[in-house]
Structures are given as C-alpha cells and as structure tokens.
Amino acid sequence: MFERIMRSFELVKESWRILMDDKKLLVFPILSGIVTLLVIATFVLPLILSNGAYSLATNAVSGIILLFLFYLVSYFVVIFFNVGLISCVQAKMNGKSITVGEGISAAVSHISSILAWTVVAATVGLILRMIEDRVGFLGQIAVAVVGGVWSLVTLFVVPVLAFENKGVFSAIKESAVLFKKTWGESVVGTISISLIFTAVGIVGFLLMLATLFTGNMTLFIVALALFIVLLAVLAIFSSAMQGIFTVALYTYAKTGAAPKIFTPGVIEGAFAPQKQQQFGPGNI
Numbered sequence: 001m002f003e004r005i006m007r008s009f010e011l012v013k014e015s016w017r018i019l020m021d022d023k024k025l026l027v028f029p030i031l032s033g034i035v036t037l038l039v040i041a042t043f044v045l046p047l048i049l050s051n052g053a054y055s056l057a058t059n060a061v062s063g064i065i066l067l068f069l070f071y072l073v074s075y076f077v078v079i080f081f082n083v084g085l086i087s088c089v090q091a092k093m094n095g096k097s098i099t100v101g102e103g104i105s106a107a108v109s110h111i112s113s114i115l116a117w118t119v120v121a122a123t124v125g126l127i128l129r130m131i132e133d134r135v136g137f138l139g140q141i142a143v144a145v146v147g148g149v150w151s152l153v154t155l156f157v158v159p160v161l162a163f164e165n166k167g168v169f170s171a172i173k174e175s176a177v178l179f180k181k182t183w184g185e186s187v188v189g190t191i192s193i194s195l196i197f198t199a200v201g202i203v204g205f206l207l208m209l210a211t212l213f214t215g216n217m218t219l220f221i222v223a224l225a226l227f228i229v230l231l232a233v234l235a236i237f238s239s240a241m242q243g244i245f246t247v248a249l250y251t252y253a254k255t256g257a258a259p260k261i262f263t264p265g266v267i268e269g270a271f272a273p274q275k276q277q278q279f280g281p282g283n284i
Helices: 002-021 023-049 061-093 100-109 111-132 137-153 157-164 168-181 183-214 217-255 266-271
Strands: none
Touching: 002 023, 002 061, 002 183, 002 217, 023 061, 023 100, 023 217, 061 100, 061 111, 061 157, 061 217, 100 111, 111 137, 111 157, 111 168, 137 168, 137 183, 157 168, 157 217, 168 183, 168 217, 183 217
C-alpha cells in the first residue's frame, strides 16, 4: 500500500506540472463555476422572493421536484465543462493542443451522453439526499460513505463517455472495472488532491481568523474577502488537477502506455508490478 501511496503522489505531481504548462485548462472550471453560480442564483432568488412558500427541502413533493431540477441543471453544467476539460487534457497527453473552444465543441458533440449521465447522477444525488434527511447522525455518516464510494466507482464515467462513445450504463460498468484496476491510485490520488488544497484553505482560514485579534474590522473584512477569493481559486485548481489526474489513470488503464506528455518512467514506474518489468494493459 505504501508503494501505491508514493506512486499516487508522483502522478499528482505530474498532473500539477501539466497544469502549469497549459494554464488554459483552468478556463473550464472557471466557466463551470460562473455558470453554476448563475444556476444557484436562478433557483435561490425565486425561493427568497416566495417568502418561504417553496424550498429545496425533501419534506414535500414540490421541494423534491425543485431539488431534482437543481441537481439536474447544476450537474449538467459541471459534467459539460468537465468533458471539455478532459478533451483538452487527452489531446495534450497525446502531444496535440486544442483550444478552449474546441474543447467546448467536443462537449457539445457528446451532449446526449452528458444528459444521460446527468439524469443518473442527479437521481442518485437526490436519493442520497432524501435518505440523509430522514436518518439520524450515524445514518448520515453511512450515506456520506455510500456517496463517496459512488463518486470513486464512477470516477471514469466521463472519460468513457467522451472517449469511447458508450451508453451511460455501459460507461458506469466500465468505470467500475477501471476503478478496480486502479483503486489504490484512484483513492489515494483523489484524496491527496483534496487534502492538499484543503490544507491551503485551512491555513488561509486561520490567517483570516487571526486578523480578528487585531481589533481592526477593516483588516478583517479585507482578509475575509481575500479568503473567499482563495477558496474560489483553490476550487478551480483542484477541479483542473482532478481532471488531469483522472485522464492519466484512464489512459494507462485502457492502453497500458503512459501519456506522451508525462515524464518518462513516472507512470510506468507507478503501475509496473514489483516482480514484473515489462509493460502492457494487463499490468495494472
């Protein structure tokens, strides 16, 4: 397991290097974030103006319908721009370069698959939310665990949909197979990316909190504004990093060959069995 952890760290480092080499990849999570904020505003403002007549809670049929629609639209936005991101990442890993516009065009060309996966993801999200609202603390922990497992098992759904043109349920099945092959790297790598950016966020929060002890409210307000900006930046970088990392794992799991852009030996060393030095699709 220690070897898997170290291998995952190497892959995360390589993903960061690729992101720094091609910063246009950040445009996709930025666009996704902006559109998601607009979606949130579209749903929240009418709820506020209705004086509580409607809500996104699951204690009424209207709330369930509104919540499902919210999940549907917001998931679609995230998945759509994620397809654009990984399309650019795949091209770069194959030694090519496509523009942000071409990445978005690639997402548009998979619109039916994106819609299908959005419906499935939104349905699962709604079911988990409904269960969470009706169980106690321990039940909520169990739901969180189930949700985490679902996220990991479906980690490769978007690449499969984008690169293999499979149906959504075939993509889920294929994602589960790929996750089984790369479970150690998938779990450790995904958690590592989250922990790195979370740690930076915690440091930023503590620094912001420290300004309270100065007694200067102006300084605190400035620090609070900077902290909010920091959270947005961290979310953007984390999303881009996760996209790169996922495509790297997907590429090797499917082909047995390291993406051309990765430093020679990194992925081969990451996945080669201890007692076997030749490389191929069956080595993961």
